[in-house]
Amino acid sequence: MTTTTAPAAAKAPARRRVPRKGLGLRIYTWAVIAWLVLPIAVMILFGFNDTSSKFNFEWEGFTLKWYAQLFDREDLTTALINSITIALASTVITTVLGTLVGLALGRYSFRGKGVSNLVLFAAISSPELVMGASLLSMFVTLNTPRGYATILVSHVMFSIAFVAMTVRARAVGLDPSIEEAARDLGAGPWTTFRLVTLPLIMPGVISGALLAFALSIDDFIITNFTSGSTVTFPLWVWGSTRTGTPPQVNVMGTLLFAAGVLIAVLNMVASRRRARRG
Amino acid sequence: MTETQDAPARGDSATLPAIELAGVVKDYQSHGETVRAVKGLDLTIGEGEFFSLLGPSGCGKTTTMRMIAGFEEPTEGEVFLHGQKVTGVPAHRRDVNMVFQSYALFPHMSVFENVAFGLRRKGVERSEITRRVGEMLEIVDLAGREKRRPGQMSGGQQQRVALARALVNRPRALLLDEPLGALDLKLRQQMQVELKRIQREVGVTFVYVTHDQGEALTMSDRIAVMNDGSLEQLGTPRDIYEHPASKFVAGFIGTSNLLSGEVAEVADGRAVLAYGPGERIVVPLREGTAVSGGQHVELTVRPEKIELHTEPPAGDGSMIRGTVSEVVYLGTSTNYQVVTSAGADVVVFTQNVNSAEDIAARGDSVWLSWDPRHSYLIGQIGATP
Numbered sequence: 207m208t209t210t211t212a213p214a215a216a217k218a219p220a221r222r223r224v225p226r227k228g229l230g231l232r233i234y235t236w237a238v239i240a241w242l243v244l245p246i247a248v249m250i251l252f253g254f255n256d257t258s259s260k261f262n263f264e265w266e267g268f269t270l271k272w273y274a275q276l277f278d279r280e281d282l283t284t285a286l287i288n289s290i291t292i293a294l295a296s297t298v299i300t301t302v303l304g305t306l307v308g309l310a311l312g313r314y315s316f317r318g319k320g321v322s323n324l325v326l327f328a329a330i331s332s333p334e335l336v337m338g339a340s341l342l343s344m345f346v347t348l349n350t351p352r353g354y355a356t357i358l359v360s361h362v363m364f365s366i367a368f369v370a371m372t373v374r375a376r377a378v379g380l381d382p383s384i385e386e387a388a389r390d391l392g393a394g395p396w397t398t399f400r401l402v403t404l405p406l407i408m409p410g411v412i413s414g415a416l417l418a419f420a421l422s423i424d425d426f427i428i429t430n431f432t433s434g435s436t437v438t439f440p441l442w443v444w445g446s447t448r449t450g451t452p453p454q455v456n457v458m459g460t461l462l463f464a465a466g467v468l469i470a471v472l473n474m475v476a477s478r479r480r481a482r483r484g
Numbered sequence: 485m486t487e488t489q490d491a492p493a494r495g496d497s498a499t500l501p502a503i504e505l506a507g508v509v510k511d512y513q514s515h516g517e518t519v520r521a522v523k524g525l526d527l528t529i530g531e532g533e534f535f536s537l538l539g540p541s542g543c544g545k546t547t548t549m550r551m552i553a554g555f556e557e558p559t560e561g562e563v564f565l566h567g568q569k570v571t572g573v574p575a576h577r578r579d580v581n582m583v584f585q586s587y588a589l590f591p592h593m594s595v596f597e598n599v600a601f602g603l604r605r606k607g608v609e610r611s612e613i614t615r616r617v618g619e620m621l622e623i624v625d626l627a628g629r630e631k632r633r634p635g636q637m638s639g640g641q642q643q644r645v646a647l648a649r650a651l652v653n654r655p656r657a658l659l660l661d662e663p664l665g666a667l668d669l670k671l672r673q674q675m676q677v678e679l680k681r682i683q684r685e686v687g688v689t690f691v692y693v694t695h696d697q698g699e700a701l702t703m704s705d706r707i708a709v710m711n712d713g714s715l716e717q718l719g720t721p722r723d724i725y726e727h728p729a730s731k732f733v734a735g736f737i738g739t740s741n742l743l744s745g746e747v748a749e750v751a752d753g754r755a756v757l758a759y760g761p762g763e764r765i766v767v768p769l770r771e772g773t774a775v776s777g778g779q780h781v782e783l784t785v786r787p788e789k790i791e792l793h794t795e796p797p798a799g800d801g802s803m804i805r806g807t808v809s810e811v812v813y814l815g816t817s818t819n820y821q822v823v824t825s826a827g828a829d830v831v832v833f834t835q836n837v838n839s840a841e842d843i844a845a846r847g848d849s850v851w852l853s854w855d856p857r858h859s860y861l862i863g864q865i866g867a868t869p
């Protein structure tokens with residue numbers, strides 16, 4: 207059998223057959239997946255729960271009314287809008303600044319490069335609790351009123367390192383003579399950046415931006431320190447756990463999750479296509 | 485045609501040299517130290533010439549080329565393109581194009597877009613771009629591959645795309661930095677012929693950087709041999725091969741035998757060096773060279789110019805004796821290593837035209853002879869023609 211299928215197999219060398227492993231491994235794999243997915247499944251499920259109590263813990267039947275009444279709780283809606291706009295703004299600012307930092311670190315050698323790398327690493331590895339507390343004391347010292355702007359500033363601050371890291375990884379692997387070739391062919395510095403450098407580091411920029419968005423939209427700890435009286439989605443949900451979380455929260459969580467999955471899939475498809483085009 | 489004559493020629497574009505370097509020096513700062521990569525280079529490269537910069541790795545070839553392209557600025561001296569001083573002009577405003585050793589193709593663009601890149605920057609009309617790119621891909625034998633990505637092509641094809649991408653702009657000069665270095669031997673030889681053809685076809689000045697002397701000899705109109713940041717010799721391939729001006733050039737270009745001895749007499753523009761009984765080396769003196777009896781001199785002879793004999797040869801040319809230390813059969817030729825009576829190692833190539841067996845074997849006593857025309861004094865004396 208192997209001899210007859212050999213020519214066909216040779217034509218499609220890309221798909222290699224993964225050898226089948228034992229039953230134990232499969233059970234284990236599914237168990238891990240279930241463990242990861244179960245909380246999300248529960249969240250999605252209870253968005254459809256026709257509950258009448260303040261607490262949404264017991265299954266009382268299927269309904270779509272929470273989807274219909276999604277924006278009925280005004281304060282929740284405001285919190286969600288705050289979260290989304292902060293996440294979007296933070297992503298845009300972070301991506302621009304982080305890309306520049308990542309490029310500088312990946313492409314050039316300059317005084318203080320080592321220190322810059324260290325600072326980035328510190329920003330990624332320091333505990334959020336510490337960062338939140340120090341941000342708060344800084345804002346207090348500087349006499350800055352806490353609110354929307356301070357949340358945005360702190361989100362930019364803690365996610366910039368992630369963008370810088372992903373972009374730097376791309377930029378390091380870039381052959382500097384490719385940019386020189388562009389200049390040689392008559393492209394000025396800006397045109398070279400726009401037509402050559404940026405497209406080549408784009409995968410790093412996109413992963414950095416997605417990370418920045420994800421980090422911002424669900425951040426609780428640092429936001430809690432720097433929010434003042436402004437409420438974001440995670441803060442609202444946390445506050446509601448004592449008085450009862452309405453099913454709208456599940457619905458919003460479901461929609462955010464769905465959007466995240468969609469973006470991840472799109473990104474994967476795009477990078478597959480890029481890879482295929484070589 | 486390409487002398488470093490100044491002023492009067494300037495302004496008349498037909499007779500202007502394509503590229504001129506005047507007293508160019510380049511210092512790099514590295515780890516707080518100053519490295520002088522190019523030490524005062526004067527070069528004049530003529531219009532339409534295939535000009536090679538040849539030298540060992542690290543001798544400053546790439547640095548020289550990058551100063552012409554505009555990626556580095558000379559520390560001292562000036563660069564002229566067609567008589568125009570371009571020192572200080574950035575790379576994207578210089579009318580020369582470069583082919584990088586790594587090809588440096590834009591991986592996210594199709595072959596067509598790669599080649600069209602320069603024309604688009606110049607704002608050439610769409611239809612004109614399509615026409616010229618198509619034409620150029622025809623010349624480099626890549627017609628029909630417009631939609632491919634560089635990543636889907638072989639090394640040789642990528643090399644041609646890089647060439648087309650530079651040439652399509654009709655630059656005043658094309659700079660190639662070891663363009664064939666990444667290819668295997670067979671493809672390389674094929675591309676050498678190809679490059680030469682393309683250069684003839686488009687008639688653009690080529691400045692070709694290589695550390696491969698064979699490549700430089702076969703392709704160039706003229707070669708500048710560089711060593712340690714300075715020019716060692718400038719001339720046609722034949723000049724450089726037949727009349728190496730220094731010990732370095734003699735050793736770097738092809739295989740060369742270095743012999744030395746004391747001048748016994750000078751007569752009829754020839755110096756005669758005396759060794760043991762019956763042995764002598766006769767070497768012609770170039771015009772202007774002055775040697776006198778008793779002086780110690782060095783000379784070179786190419787291995788293929790030497791004849792190997794088992795009997796003392798007749799004639800009044802150079803002849804010395806020696807002992808065969810190694811015989812290497814190479815198919816079309818046989819390679820003998822001989823230790824002369826004076827203790828010098830000499831290599832002799834003999835063509836295997838009709839000899840069914842080797843002339844001599846290891847340990848045999850032999851005579852070496854050559855026509856004095858094929859030997860040259862080198863070093864201080866020989867270098868001043």
Ligand SMILES: Nc1ncnc2c1ncn2[C@@H]1O[C@H](COP(=O)(O)OP(=O)(O)O)[C@@H](O)[C@H]1O
Nearest residue numbers: 512513514519521540541542543544545546547
């Ligand atoms: N950017 C640089 N910084 C410091 N030293 C350099 C730089 N580029 C080249 N050099 C040095 O200059 C010398 C000449 O280099 P290069 O022009 O690349 O030689 P080649 O192309 O002939 O191999 C070498 O000693 C090299 O180490």
Ligand SMILES: [Mg+2]
Nearest residue numbers: 542545546547
């Ligand atoms: Mg080099």
